[in-house]
Amino acid sequence: MKSHARLAAAFLKQEKRAHWHDQALWYVREKRDRMAASVPDWEALRETAQAIKRHALANLPRYLEEFEQNAAARGAIVHYALDPAEHNRIVLEVLKSKNARLVAKSKSMLSEECGLNEFLERNGVEVVETDLAERIIQLAGERPSHIVLPSIHIRKEEVGEIFHEHLGTEKGESDPTRLTRAARTHLREKFLAAQAGISGVNFAVAETGAVVICTNEGNADLGNSLPDLYIAVMGVEKVIPKTKDLGVFLRLLSRSATGQPISAYTSHLLGPRPGQEMHIVIVDNGRSEILQRERFYKAAFCIRCGACLNTCPVYRRSGGHSYNYVIPGPIGTILAMHRDLKKYKDMPYASTLCGSCTAVCPVKIDIHRQIVLWRNEVVEAGHLGRAKSAALKTATLGMKRTRLFRLGGWTVRKLLRSLPPFVFNNRLTIWGRSRDLPKMPAQSFRAEYRAHSKSKTNLSESGLNREGRS
Amino acid sequence: MFLGRVGLFIPCYIDQVYPRVGMATVRLLEKLGVSFEFPEDQTCCGQPQFNSGCFKDAAKLAGKMLRIFKDYDWVVCPSGSCTGMVREYYELLLERDKESDDFKHLVSHTFELCEFLIDILKVETIDGSFPHKVGLHQSCHGLRGLGLGVPSEQVLPGRIGKVRRLLESLRGIEIVNTGRSDECCGFGGTFSVFEGTVSSFIGRDRIKDYEQAGAEVIVSYDVSCLMHLDGLIRRDKKPLKVLHIAEVLDGAAS
């Protein structure tokens, strides 16, 4: 597995594309800023959202039970899954029970997390992603590079090529309207033919048993109403106590995600439609463990809006695929580490710790702080790597003793001053590959300051310093 | 105003590589009539170690800082990120001292230079001139960590920020507005080395922002960001200059 640094460097080789990626996401971030500013007391709303999440997740068993009872009373069949394997098995069994071989699926990061599509395909079920961007990704045989804008890394010309190959659009077609129209025709056929629909869930309301789904294309609504079988899959953390809590979350979600006041469709599913069978699969997959970790529990508050990705200077310049975990960017980092500290050890280092993620997060997760805490976990587990650890150890040793520190500084300054710059400003040194080193001064501050204080004392002793400041 | 004992905390890289910034700070404080001491025993706040995740190593240096500075009434530092290190993160390193009075005092009385000027000395204007077009680089740690301004993603009053107001009091200065008002420069401490390519890419974007806005000088309260930006500027042979805010205020007031 290549490290984030290497994958990001490869991404940046195509400079124009990287700029375009950065600008596209920044555009979304700015839209988000304008939308956030249009809400009175935006920051207070974030506080409230966090408080609701904190309360709901501290009382998770109670609210899950309430949700389950109410959803069941409305005719939904509720399942619990501990891990991806169980989740996938349940979904497959339900599909098999209805002999469903074609599934119209709408966006769900949980199903990505569980590898549902591959699993179903392996078991003879065709899965069609019905969200336009997800479908592009699926046809291209890739994984999403963003949790809300999954194909943000693909340009419209490339979409044209993918559609030409798979949907038979004209070669060279890159007009978004015509491409979208082609996708719509293609997806309509699939919707009508599908025997089952699967979708993710944005919120599950305990009080009513409602499943709330927000989309912009209405694809989830076709998927959950046309077929006679509908399966909603959700993480345990999606449960919120009351319908009125939606007044907080719905105001935050779309504004944070895409800078829209609200998503085009917000559907509240209260049980199956007549003649339909509805299942809800509730998955834990490590979430209750996250909730138990004092330093990291807030990561489970995430509502998957993607704002922390859009604002992240590193994500924008390295693309979602440079992070090895299914969820990229700042939130992906603090979730991946719970999965496998060793495997994802480079992810916490893919951050400047600028803190902008924490400041945009609608549920106020302390993202950047968690990132640095994860670095510590990586170090404590011995995964930092020998060279980096040794360098830092030496530095600490030098800094603990003031004398050593002075000697070290003196040596480096001397050395760098006496060497011609090409020796260090070159491709072989990490700093010097793309940046010049600072010009080294002849003396340290402490030496200059000592001289300065001395001359000042001399001045005042000789009575020349008459300014008399105190 | 009676301040008591003021300790000057000069971050390691200023001490060893940017003495001119340290000296500008010294002269500025002297001009403002602040008497202070520079405790010679100090070295580094532990940020490089902390930033890399080596908390145990960082804790040793944090402990040393606490010992050196605990008896000062105020600690002043010409760096947003090193001040932020003490204020925001020492509690993660010095868990045993966390409840002690010394610790609480240090954390609540360590100030970045501009903050100290504005919030403690109540300096509102600096009498001097700096007739240049300036791009103010608000380092992330100062901006978000210390609250020296309001970052562009937050919906709170006070967007202009303290530092900008102080700079704007100089005669002839023009502070340019960049499209992205507070984008990170990509330095990120050890990130600049661990992820050199991304770091430089972000830095070049930031420099372009300042260039396009017509800045002649990039001014910041963090030399670490400036060291990174300057390294790129010199590599690309751009006409831009970088200056620490202490150098600007000191030079302007002389």
Ligand code: SF4
């Ligand atoms: S961590 Fe916060 S900002 Fe990031 S996706 Fe989750 S809710 Fe959105």
